[in-house]
Amino acid sequence: MAIITITGAGMMGSALCWPLADNGHTVRLVGTPLDGEIIAALRRDGRHPKLQRALPEGVAFYDHTQLAEALEGAEMVASGVSSFGVEWFASAAGPHLPSGAPVIAVTKGLEDLPDGTLLTLPEATARRLGAPVSLNAIGGPCIAHELAARRQTSVVFTGADPAVLERLRAAFATPYYHIWTSTDVTGVEVCAALKNAYALGVGLAVGMMERAGPDGLANMYNPQAALFAQSCYEMRCLLEITGGGAENAAWLPGPGDLYVTVFGGRTVRLGRLLGQGRSFAEARRILAGETLESVEIATRVARALPKLAARGLARLEDFPLLLHIDRIINHAAEVKIPWEQFFARHR
Amino acid sequence: MAIITITGAGMMGSALCWPLADNGHTVRLVGTPLDGEIIAALRRDGRHPKLQRALPEGVAFYDHTQLAEALEGAEMVASGVSSFGVEWFASAAGPHLPSGAPVIAVTKGLEDLPDGTLLTLPEATARRLGAPVSLNAIGGPCIAHELAARRQTSVVFTGADPAVLERLRAAFATPYYHIWTSTDVTGVEVCAALKNAYALGVGLAVGMMERAGPDGLANMYNPQAALFAQSCYEMRCLLEITGGGAENAAWLPGPGDLYVTVFGGRTVRLGRLLGQGRSFAEARRILAGETLESVEIATRVARALPKLAARGLARLEDFPLLLHIDRIINHAAEVKIPWEQFFARHR
Numbered sequence: 001m002a003i004i005t006i007t008g009a010g011m012m013g014s015a016l017c018w019p020l021a022d023n024g025h026t027v028r029l030v031g032t033p034l035d036g037e038i039i040a041a042l043r044r045d046g047r048h049p050k051l052q053r054a055l056p057e058g059v060a061f062y063d064h065t066q067l068a069e070a071l072e073g074a075e076m077v078a079s080g081v082s083s084f085g086v087e088w089f090a091s092a093a094g095p096h097l098p099s100g101a102p103v104i105a106v107t108k109g110l111e112d113l114p115d116g117t118l119l120t121l122p123e124a125t126a127r128r129l130g131a132p133v134s135l136n137a138i139g140g141p142c143i144a145h146e147l148a149a150r151r152q153t154s155v156v157f158t159g160a161d162p163a164v165l166e167r168l169r170a171a172f173a174t175p176y177y178h179i180w181t182s183t184d185v186t187g188v189e190v191c192a193a194l195k196n197a198y199a200l201g202v203g204l205a206v207g208m209m210e211r212a213g214p215d216g217l218a219n220m221y222n223p224q225a226a227l228f229a230q231s232c233y234e235m236r237c238l239l240e241i242t243g244g245g246a247e248n249a250a251w252l253p254g255p256g257d258l259y260v261t262v263f264g265g266r267t268v269r270l271g272r273l274l275g276q277g278r279s280f281a282e283a284r285r286i287l288a289g290e291t292l293e294s295v296e297i298a299t300r301v302a303r304a305l306p307k308l309a310a311r312g313l314a315r316l317e318d319f320p321l322l323l324h325i326d327r328i329i330n331h332a333a334e335v336k337i338p339w340e341q342f343f344a345r346h347r
Numbered sequence: 348m349a350i351i352t353i354t355g356a357g358m359m360g361s362a363l364c365w366p367l368a369d370n371g372h373t374v375r376l377v378g379t380p381l382d383g384e385i386i387a388a389l390r391r392d393g394r395h396p397k398l399q400r401a402l403p404e405g406v407a408f409y410d411h412t413q414l415a416e417a418l419e420g421a422e423m424v425a426s427g428v429s430s431f432g433v434e435w436f437a438s439a440a441g442p443h444l445p446s447g448a449p450v451i452a453v454t455k456g457l458e459d460l461p462d463g464t465l466l467t468l469p470e471a472t473a474r475r476l477g478a479p480v481s482l483n484a485i486g487g488p489c490i491a492h493e494l495a496a497r498r499q500t501s502v503v504f505t506g507a508d509p510a511v512l513e514r515l516r517a518a519f520a521t522p523y524y525h526i527w528t529s530t531d532v533t534g535v536e537v538c539a540a541l542k543n544a545y546a547l548g549v550g551l552a553v554g555m556m557e558r559a560g561p562d563g564l565a566n567m568y569n570p571q572a573a574l575f576a577q578s579c580y581e582m583r584c585l586l587e588i589t590g591g592g593a594e595n596a597a598w599l600p601g602p603g604d605l606y607v608t609v610f611g612g613r614t615v616r617l618g619r620l621l622g623q624g625r626s627f628a629e630a631r632r633i634l635a636g637e638t639l640e641s642v643e644i645a646t647r648v649a650r651a652l653p654k655l656a657a658r659g660l661a662r663l664e665d666f667p668l669l670l671h672i673d674r675i676i677n678h679a680a681e682v683k684i685p686w687e688q689f690f691a692r693h694r
Contacts, residue, residue, distance in 0.1 A: 053563050141572030149565030152552075152686060154573035156693075178573070178686045180693045205499075216400050218496030221611040225488030226501035226525075229603025236597050249597040250583050251690055256576030259606075264568040339499060339525045343598055346503075346527045 001025050002171060005074040007067070007093050009035040009042070011050050011144035012106045013080015018148055019177040020078075021056035029055070030062040030070040032085055039063045051148050064092070071096040076104070076171060082291050083109030086121060090128035102134035102164045104157065108192040108293060112300045116307025118242055120189035122159070134164050139188040140180075140252035141260035147177065154178040156252050158188040180252065187244030191235055191253035197298040198231035199261035201321050203271020204335055206262075211276045223337070224262075230321045230342045231258055237318040237345075238301070241308060267294040280329045295329055302326030317344040348372050349518060352421040354414070354440050356382040356389070358397050358491035359453045360427015365495055366524040367425075368403035376402070377409040377417040379432055386410045398495050411439070418443040423451070423518060429638050430456030433468060437475035449481035449511045451504065455539040455640060459647045463654025465589055467536035469506070481511050486535040487527075487599035488607035494524065501525040503599050505535040527599065534591030538582055538600035544645040545578035546608035548668050550618020551682055553609075558623045570684070571609075577668045577689045578605055584665040584692075585648070588655060614641040627676045642676055649673030664691040 001024045006013050009031040020027045031039035041049045042061045048054075062070040071077065077097060081089050086107060097103065111124040119127075122135040129135075136159030147153050157172075157179050159165050165181040173179045182188050205227050209220030236249040248254050262268050270292060273283035284292075302323055308314035316323065320341035327333035348371045353360050356378040367374045378386035388396045389408045395401075409417040418424065424444060428436050433454060444450065458471040466474075469482040476482075483506030494500050504519075504526050506512050512528040520526045529535050552574050556567030583596040595601050609615050617639060620630035631639075649670055655661035663670065667688035674680035 051564070141569055141576065143566075143568055145563065145565040146567065146569040149562040151562075151565055151567055151569050152573065152684070153569040154576070154686060154689065178689070180690050182693060215496040215498075216492065217398070218492040218498055219490075219611060220493065220498055221490055221607045222488055222493040222498050222500040224610075225603045225607035226499065226599065228606045229488065229501070229599045229601075232597040232602050236594065246593075246597075247583065250579040250593075250601065251693065252573065252576045254576075254597065255579050255602040256572045259575045260568045260572035263571075264566060337499070339501060342501065342525070343527050346529060346598065 002075040003028070003073050004076045004078065004171065005030060005070050006078045006080055007089060008032050008080030008085060009038045010080055010082065013078065014048050014051060014055065015144035015147040016078050016080065016106070016172070017055050017059045018150060019172050019174045021059055022174050023171065025171065027059045028062060028070045028074070029059050030067055031064055032081055032088055033064045036063065051145060053148060067092055068096045071098060074098050074101050076168065077101055079103055079105035079107060081107055083107050083121065083293050083296060084291065086125060087128070090125055094129045094131070097133055102136055102159070102168060104136040104138060104168050106138050108196060109297060110190065110193045110300055112304040116304040116311065118301065118304055120186055122185055122189065134159065134161060136165065136168060137185065137189055137192070139192040139257065141256040143260055143264040146264070150176045152176050152178070154180070154252060154256070156180050156182050156188050158182045158185045160185065184245045184248065186242050187239055187248040188253045190238055190242050190244045191248050192257060193297050194235050194238060194301070195257040195261050196267045196294040197301065197322060197325060198234070198258055199267040200271035200294040200298065201231055201325055202227045202258070202262045203268035204275035204337065206268065207272035207275020208335070210272065226339065226342065227321065227337070228258065228262070233343055234319050234322055241314050266290055267292070270294060274328055274335055277335070279332065298322060298325045299330055302330070315344070317341065349422040350375070350420050351423045351425065351518065352377060352417050353425045353427055354436060355379050355427030355432060356385045357427055357429065360425065361395050361398060361402065362491035362494040363425050363427065363453070363519070364402050364406045365497060366519050366521045368406055369521050370518065372518065374406045375409060375417045375421070376406055377414055378411055379428055379435055380411045383410065398492060400495055414439055415443045418445060421445050421448050423515065424448055426450055426452035426454060428454055430454055430468065430640050430643060431638065433472060434475070437472055441476045441478070444480055449483055449506070449515060451483040451485060451506070451515050453485050455543060456644060457537065457540045457647055459651040463651040463658065465648065465651055467532055469532055469536065481506065481508060483512065483515060484532065484536055484539070486539040486604065488603040490607055490611040493611070497523045499523050499525070501527070501599060503527050503529050503535050505529045505532045507532065531592045531595065533589050534586055534595040535600045537585055537589050537591045538595050539604060540644050541582050541585060541648070542604045542608050543614045543641040544648065544669060544672060545581070545605055546614040547618040547641040547645065548578055548672055549574045549605070549609045550615035551622040551684065553615065554619035554622020555682070557619065573686065573689065574668065574684070575605065575609070580690055581666050581669055588661050613637055614639070617641060621675055621682055624682070626679065645669060645672045646677055649677070662691070664688065
């Protein structure tokens with residue numbers, strides 16, 4: 001059994017307490033500067049205010065001022081911050097990471113460099129940390145509420161070193177938390193990041209359905225399915241550009257993660273509002289306070305693509321859905337799905 | 348404008364009347380011997396009893412005794428029969444197919460030969476017909492009710508001859524019925540057939556959720572997503588065995604068609620009943636009268652796989668979900684998802 005520290009007490013970071021506590025580890029949960037209320041609530045009665053359930057017995061709670069203490073002697077570190085907390089993780093936690101302790105992050109995202117190059121978060125975090133740390137990540141379909149309820153969950157741990165991945169797998173795996181490992185960090189992480197943007201895309205059709213209303217026995221799954229398929233297609237194309245394995249568009253990281261995000265994620269709500277005909281500004285007001293990683297990832301990839309195309313590394317016609325999402329959220333365009341531009345390589 | 352005859356007046360065959368009529372074709376809809384009541388109802392008031400809406404103006408209705416007349420002079424033929432009607436199509440319609448008229452079928456299915464070889468329906472139908480007929484098929488996500496309501500729909504027409512496919516596309520495509528073409532008949536048809544079996548698989552988790560009930564804010568999308576991902580994975584593996592293109596597991600035919608079938612299809616109801624803990628015999632009684640293509644396709648592929656494995660063409664460990672479905676429906680096994688056996692190549 002090991003000492004394992006989780007930085008970030010949001011829903012996903014906190015949900016990792018269940019498999020770790022069930023495996024008998026010493027679990028320390030540290031809040032970020034934004035998690036003050038969560039840690040206070042946990043100290044009061046052990047109940048997580050967002051997950052709305054009591055954390056497993058024995059988990060110790062730390063606020064962000066106690067970060068150094070919480071990391072001392074940790075044998076593994078899980079990072080549960082959102083993509084907006086990566087900066088904080090690197091600067092605040094970085095200096096206190098115990099030597100040799102691997103980090104595994106639930107954070108999803110990509111960062112774009114000025115020349116359009118897309119970096120996965122483990123790569124971006126490594127650049128920020130400077131010091132050599134084993135950075136790994138979790139991809140695949142996992143809604144925090146369900147992991148906290150010990151529902152059957154299947155994910156992918158990805159990182160450069162198979163031995164480290166195996167050590168992490170052994171620490172986290174339980175009869176309900178099933179873990180596959182992959183050294184294709186780019187492949188897994190590109191899908192993990194993109195699924196947020198594409199769940200917004202599928203959500204557009206859900207909103208369009210809500211606006212149009214039923215017509216006899218007809219619902220609106222045909223449009224959703226085409227958007228889901230185009231999402232898998234565009235993931236495939238971005239995997240090719242970034243050097244990730246194409247097979248990731250056809251298992252847990254691609255369609256698996258997109259499926260769960262369409263049904264259980266927060267991102268889809270933004271897509272629904274836009275599909276109903278609301279402007280992005282209006283939708284943003286309605287969702288005030290929500291972390292909208294979908295907006296960030298769509299914006300970044302849409303910013304990178306023309307640069308990659310100019311360098312001969314991407315074809316813009318492969319990404320009509322992502323570019324349409326970008327026009328809606330960043331250029332006040334109306335929702336008008338470019339169906340005929342889909343699946344360019346299959347024309 | 349052309350004369351186009353649709354054989355089979357079930358939901359999917361009849362739904363094709365909308366794009367064809369909207370394009371100004373002369374449309375003839377012929378019932379099979381099982382469609383007597385549908386044709387009678389259509390003659391009475393033009394309303395399709397299963398689609399529960401009036402067919403477009405101008406469609407002419409024929410019963411099965413008028414098949415020869417309905418096919419006379421047809422420039423294209425659409426086959427709307429289920430996989431159980433293929434035999435009828437070949438023997439009854441075959442002799443009357445006008446020379447040079449291409450056939451395009453909505454039927455999904457695979458047939459297994461004694462040595463385990465799997466044939467797509469166009470291949471199996473060609474063997475039955477004997478005479479040279481251009482046999483094409485429609486894959487991809489399309490619920491008949493939605494096409495009949497002119498909802499945005501995206502599908503794939505597949506066949507051996509690109510020129511024929513282009514002719515068919517031009518005849519069927521409308522601003523709401525988007526068509527891509529593919530000469531990879533095996534790739535498209537393997538996915539089209541398998542999605543019925545795998546929608547049953549994903550349905551198992553839906554039923555398990557209904558049985559378990561909610562737990563706090565936790566629903567049960569993590570298990571569904573893992574089953575969805577494993578379905579895409581097994582499709583990939585079967586594409587490899589049959590020689591279909593792997594990319595079909597990541598666009599309209601694979602995840603797109605599976606998505607629509609999970610939400611709008613009839614197959615998922617059987618999976619739900621089994622997931623709730625009912626025996627197959629019981630579920631079958633509840634669904635009496637329903638066409639259960641999922642059972643047929645799962646049974647056939649599960650029967651073929653050990654033979655293919657013995658010939659060194661398949662690895663049984665790639666198909667734990669399909670083989671579990673087969674055990675449930677054909678060997679009275681209880682539902683016990685083999686999570687740890689999933690994604691064998693990613694272990």
